[in-house]
Amino acid sequence: MEKLTAHDLAKAQKEISVAEFFERNKHILGFGNLTRALVTTIKEAVDNALDACEDVGILPDIIVKVTNGEDENECLVAVEDNGPGIVSEQIKHIFGRLLYGSRFHAIRQSRGQQGIGISAVVLYSQLTTGKHAKIMSKIQENLPVVVIELAIDTNKNRGDVINKSLDHWDKTTGTRVEVPIHADYVRGRRYAYDYLRNTSIINPHAKITFVEPDGTTHIFERTSDIIPKKSEEIKPHPQGIELGTLIKIAKNSRARKLSSFLKTEFVSMGSRTTMLVCEKAELDPNMNLTDLTRNQFQNLHRAFKQVKIMAPPMNCLSPITESLIRRSLKQETKEISPEFIITASRPPTAYAGNPFQVEVGLVYGGNLPKDEQIKIMRFANRVPLLYQQGGCIITQAIENIDWRRYGLDQRSGKGIPNGPAIILVHVASTQIPFTSESKEAIADITEIENEIKLALRICARNVERHIRKKVRRKKTRDKFILITKILPEIAKKSASMLDRPVPILDPVITKIMDVIWIEDFIEFETVKGYPVQTTLLESNSEKNSKSMITKSTIAVYNYKPKPQKFTLFAVIPEGAVVWSVSPEPSQKTTHYLKWKIEDIPPAQKIDLTFKLAGLQKGDVDENDLYVANINPANVIGADKWEGE
């Protein structure tokens, strides 16, 4: 072999176009096999449709239609929305260029981020079928629809308009994408269905229609008319920024002075904070921005971390909320009739300056299989994640919790636990750190893992509490039945046999039981017209419709030998408003009701009732009850009050 030199090697060096790169690495974009290609195509188009509708405040109405293509393993996927449409000059860029989009430079929560997704679909379509994508867009009621046939020039990463025409479309506004792709419909069908179903669960404001090649039509109806609060765009937070980025922002800034640079380019930088930062960095706030040296930038960067700066505003996030997660899980598991559903959410926080928030839900018991791994449902910015479970920080966080401490079965305290449970985790962020452009798994960012773990532990502790309560109640219930049902029968019978008066059993009963027994019953009533408190609720649109009232009755039995006096608390579920309470509580806050219970005589019971508005049927299975001023070991059905 002739010896090669650096010059020989240099000849081979070439630029790689980003489109070529992704064409070669199509698995990175979620097109690794024919099943996945189908799901990814639908997903990218639907995500875009949802984002577009929400951007302009339209309730999404999305149709996904798959038909057989002319070749075996070829499908035609069409996705149509009722969004604002796309101005015609932008179509070739949005669908024909990778890394082109509106959301990359904006710091706010949205499904699309990178400007890759939908153009990757067009690229995949062209790569596998050699055909063009067809895009239809109507941006105003009195305008025609623009129909564009599009190809991608991968050497240049540019969209080529092959054909452009105008037509009539019987729709106010909207977009339709049609792509022929190489895909396996038979195997991919189930995943496509799951993706759409889970999307509809987590986006109850969207109506999604799915038409299969044989004409079968699935309609996932809208279950809410409220468009999620639009997340606001924010500027970067100084504490999350890298030194290099700081220098870059300064280079591109229009500000002339250091102080105005700090105030205009970042959030949370008021005049006072700006002065403090400059002081700490030993820099004159009035100095010219262009005069700053690398060392001075470094001092500034250090000062950001030494001065207390307000957290970034969190209206850039749009979490699902616990009550919606609960409702979704309820819907998802209604055939399983689970024992309980628990949710938890963490306050928003940030990783590397990117705000994020974690919400979790846990379903336990019912017909869920006891001997299998628990099921994990992962969501990021309201998009279900179907693949790459093993490589996702959500899974890792679950695996790294010792669930044995919380009553689940888990070998050596690591790995996915076994047991009758489903765990749902939603991460909302201005930038979800996906492990790759296929957006199937979240990377292992320590801050995110920790937040997921904290949220899961809240859930887990509640699971443990539920299980403990259940076990304790079960033990006492046997006694209870014996005492309240069988003992009186025996007494009556023997009294009648002996022809003597029925003895008073109360002292015996209280002696055997020796507890306060609390039970609660929940009923749902429909009332006409909405309760007065409606303005506190999100759902104004339901004002004049029939409304649901949740009625709780709490029965407190004193099975102690002496009269008992204590305090009882009932926690008001998130999203609920108190409609009426009887008897009048001694305190009523937005979070709880508090009754001072005075001297229930032995073997007597009292009833407490309260009605809540603002919940849907089934939102609550049982009340969170707590007691104070009594030894909680003497109480079944309520825990020790740890509140203020």
Added chain:
Amino acid sequence: MEKLTAHDLAKAQKEISVAEFFERNKHILGFGNLTRALVTTIKEAVDNALDACEDVGILPDIIVKVTNGEDENECLVAVEDNGPGIVSEQIKHIFGRLLYGSRFHAIRQSRGQQGIGISAVVLYSQLTTGKHAKIMSKIQENLPVVVIELAIDTNKNRGDVINKSLDHWDKTTGTRVEVPIHADYVRGRRYAYDYLRNTSIINPHAKITFVEPDGTTHIFERTSDIIPKKSEEIKPHPQGIELGTLIKIAKNSRARKLSSFLKTEFVSMGSRTTMLVCEKAELDPNMNLTDLTRNQFQNLHRAFKQVKIMAPPMNCLSPITESLIRRSLKQETKEISPEFIITASRPPTAYAGNPFQVEVGLVYGGNLPKDEQIKIMRFANRVPLLYQQGGCIITQAIENIDWRRYGLDQRSGKGIPNGPAIILVHVASTQIPFTSESKEAIADITEIENEIKLALRICARNVERHIRKKVRRKKTRDKFILITKILPEIAKKSASMLDRPVPILDPVITKIMDVIWIEDFIEFETVKGYPVQTTLLESNSEKNSKSMITKSTIAVYNYKPKPQKFTLFAVIPEGAVVWSVSPEPSQKTTHYLKWKIEDIPPAQKIDLTFKLAGLQKGDVDENDLYVANINPANVIGADKWEGE
């Protein structure tokens, strides 16, 4: 809120530079946290150094030096090689542009593929420290070294030479990269060490020196002087190509006629195959390439799959080889003293037209923990994969095998099994389908998963055989000791007590044992000068040095009551050459030795010996022995011969 329209949304649409994209998504490149950033930086630089050296046939001598930076959490990483250097005009492109490189368009196995790795390191350095990278390159002994300080303009994705100078460097040729990075050395140290150690294990021809900030120096010595066979560049194979790519290649081809296009742009397309393909596609081989319509391309594409086309040549791959894997595992586990090491490799095959090959190794027993998950060692194109184990097809393949059938402990037949084992998997390919640009995990490509599973099953069956053999031998050994040691003692003692002659025990022994007992012993001898067969071996360079001879002695005991006559086979390990055999075998092939064993009388034994050259000490622990023409149930120590 004022209603937004498509025009409002259009204003936000912007191009995203690829450098900006990766800057924002630095976790995708392996810079997700400060520990990983350290390892990725070292990895990218070392991978490049190894590739460069191998490209020109130089034995790599690589120095990795980490020193503390001026700031807390800042390190200076320097990686120096003795490769061919880089011509000075190319430096700013190779280190300063993402998606620029020599390997992307070439179909052959190499560590680097995408032209992202090292420029991502420079990008990360700049992002986190605001400083420049320093690159030194010397391409010829009598030339000075070029020293370049480099920045990246992320808006344009171009390298900016900040400073360029010439200097003297006391080195024939070579490259040095120095980057200041934000990293956590304390936590990252162990991973950096593991990466370099594993790299050295799998690249025994490389010498790697690792100098830590406190001056501690680790030298991973070269254990072989043979540079791996350079993989050859090939053209794409027609059967793996997508229709879109076919059309694109045709567009860019210089060929005028269809037939010459097919012959020049693809492998395995000889004149005959070309004619057959054209015939099947109903196309005139002499037609002008530019005249082909999309439909005709489609016919051509279909025809590729209908005609038998030779597999692509596999010299584009450079596997590790089983004997080297075995040696590496031996080295890796020498403190564990495992019971056995098993390797398996599959023939090369292809996914989507990309040739690939799977090799696996399995270590069992010894001091490996019995109650923990087995350890998995993953390699791709001779590069160790440290992170993202859960998201890798290698892990998935292991999890999807029911290891319980092979004697390992695995809950419900799924997941990573528990037991005293280490599994090593190496995937070699012209294009490793990594799940993301951080190159930490292989995507789930069905073909690759299947090959890994097939290779693992071969290993697993051998594990099972070993365990079964061990159990059976153990059972019989107790009898054996009783019979061959204790029984004669008793006979002697009782004879002397009774003053009678010692009885002949043979009939008793054979009656109790009733088996053929085969044992083998392996010794290693060093001989001077190399055995004659040396030309068959790879290692010519060792010709005149001392060589290792592996001597096996097989003892065959007949503990059956009658004389026994059967055939015995000894398999010759891969890479070994037979040096001498005694007694002369009845057949000797490159794969096995075969003896016809004639009538061993009861209670007698015979010895068979053979010496092998070409192996290193410890390459073989025990021989693979098989028997024929006898009921294998009557034999301990050899299995039934299933060969031809």
